[in-house]
Amino acid sequence: MKKIGWAILLLACCIGGFLALPSNYYLRRALTHFLPKIDQYPIFENRIVKAGDPSxxxxxxxxxxxxxxxxxxxxxxxxxxxxxxxxxxxxxxxxxxxxxxxxxxHSNSFSMAKSIVSLAIGCAxxxxxxxxxxxxxxxxxxxxxxxxxxxxxxxxxxxxxxxxxxxxxxxxxxxxxxxxxxxxxxxxxxxxxxxxxxxxxxxxxxxxxTQLLAFLVEKATGESVSSYVSRKLWTPMQAEENALWSLDKKDGMEKAYCCFNSxxxxxxxxxxxxxxxxxxxxxxxxxxxxxxxxxxxxxxxxxxxxxxxxxxxxxxxxxxxxxxxxxxxxxxxxxxxxxxxxxxxxxxxxxxxxxxxxxxxxxxxxxxxxxxxxxxxxxxxxxxxxx
Known part of the structure; x- marks a missing residue:
């Protein structure tokens, strides 16, 4: 029994060490939060997509x-x-x-965001x-x-x-x-x-x-995807509320294939x-x-x-x-x-x-x-x- 206990402890330590690796940051979060949900935007950093002329x-x-x-x-x-x-x-x-x-x-768009990225390409x-x-x-x-x-x-x-x-x-x-x-x-x-x-x-x-397309929008326009979508679409369409676009990290990149929250x-x-x-x-x-x-x-x-x-x-x-x-x-x-x-x-x-x-x-x-x-x-x- 003692051998089994030590084996379990050793396995747990190995798993813990594996998860502690910086490259497995995503896996720690996945195991914490499990499958994506529509109201998870607070667990991410977010960038505001400003609604500048609400109606x-x-x-x-x-x-x-x-x-x-x-x-x-x-x-x-x-x-x-x-x-x-x-x-x-x-x-x-x-x-x-x-x-x-x-x-x-707010609720997550998930892949509806892909269509928004397409619209941004058209604007560019x-x-x-x-x-x-x-x-x-x-x-x-x-x-x-x-x-x-x-x-x-x-x-x-x-x-x-x-x-x-x-x-x-x-x-x-x-x-x-x-x-x-x-x-x-x-x-x-x-x-x-x-x-x-x-x-x-x-x-x-x-x-x-789609994520690569978003990097292309950023490169072509010289501004964040959120800023460009706000300026070209969200504000002119007179959205009533600011949207939130989830990022990979603080001041990072929009999860553009998903995660436009409105x-x-x-x-x-x-x-x-x-x-x-x-x-x-x-x-x-x-x-x-x-x-x-x-x-x-x-x-x-x-x-x-x-x-x-x-x-x-x-x-x-x-x-x-x-x-x-x-x-x-x-x-x-x-x-x-x-x-x-x-x-x-x-x-x-x-x-x-x-x-x-x-x-x-x-x-x-x-x-x-x-x-x-x-x-x-x-x-x-x-x-x-x-x-």
Missing amino acids: PWKQAEAYNTCSIPEKYLPVFDELGTVAYVVIQDSSLLFEQYWEDYSPES IDDGLIRDVDQPVSDFFPEFNGYNGKTLTIRHLLTMSAGVDFQEAYSSPFSPTTKLYYGNDLHKIAFGMKEIAEPGVNFIYQSGV NARDFARFGQLLLNGGSWNGRQLISESYLKEATTPDSTLRFAEYDEPNRCYGFQFWHLNYKGMDIPYMRGILGQYVFIIPDKNAVVVRLGHKRSDTRTGQHYPDDINTWLDAALDIMEQGKQNNH
Whole structure:
């Protein structure tokens, strides 16, 4: 028994020593906090994305005279919905909150932030700081010069077809995704990626690629990603609340592939910007041509996992065809969504703790059906209540 006790103690000391290594900072945090959660921003350093000209949404005439039909409520409850907002005709038609969440509560965007980084790229192109999406990445970072004679371009980063060796895995504490989230050196991970395949061939979803895009935004603009997004988008879109973008360390780099913390009302502004073709109050914030390309799947790419043409992903925006409607959308791993529905002149935001584990087709979580169907029913109720 004494030998067993000493063996356990020795193992514990070894593990403790391993975790104490500076390189395993991320692992200590992962074991402390376990899987990512929507309200974890206080455990990170954060940079303010300033809302410099706040203005509330106009309320629709039928504002909150509607309700979520009862048949959808079990899914809303089961998946831990905390906020649900429907904007139609540029007005707030419906909103509901659960738990202690309110219109001002911060919640993590998770991978919806990837779409925000894409918008920042579009703004930098408009500003002449980036030539176009086909500019070589090596113009900014010479270490990324392509593979097998094919140049790596910004387009390849935007479309997740970079051909790098980043392995996306959320369940393993040793994955690069976990290192991105809980670690304190985003530069080391992003610039440690190796080019191992020809770019522009396969769509393979990789958070490290978006992080590299954010470093490119920083290099091109000469300012932090938070500052640039505040100046070019958040303030001009008249967000009501400052957002918080989590950093890898004090005065560090934004976790740009995730971790933009805001509320449902203000997340909806990104959707409205797309509905408006890139303009806000008559001011063009981002070119309409960029948005059109960003929200159109690049079907020249092969969706590697399904061995078929990509039908679901553009420039860091997802896309689906639902009941005959083309719907671009932003998406986060725990069921964060901003849906843009041009056919209904509407934006739908859902925030929560979980999404469905069931997938259809090209990584299509089937909880999406609930959020869209409930919104369509609410809009129909609003239409009737206006008469």
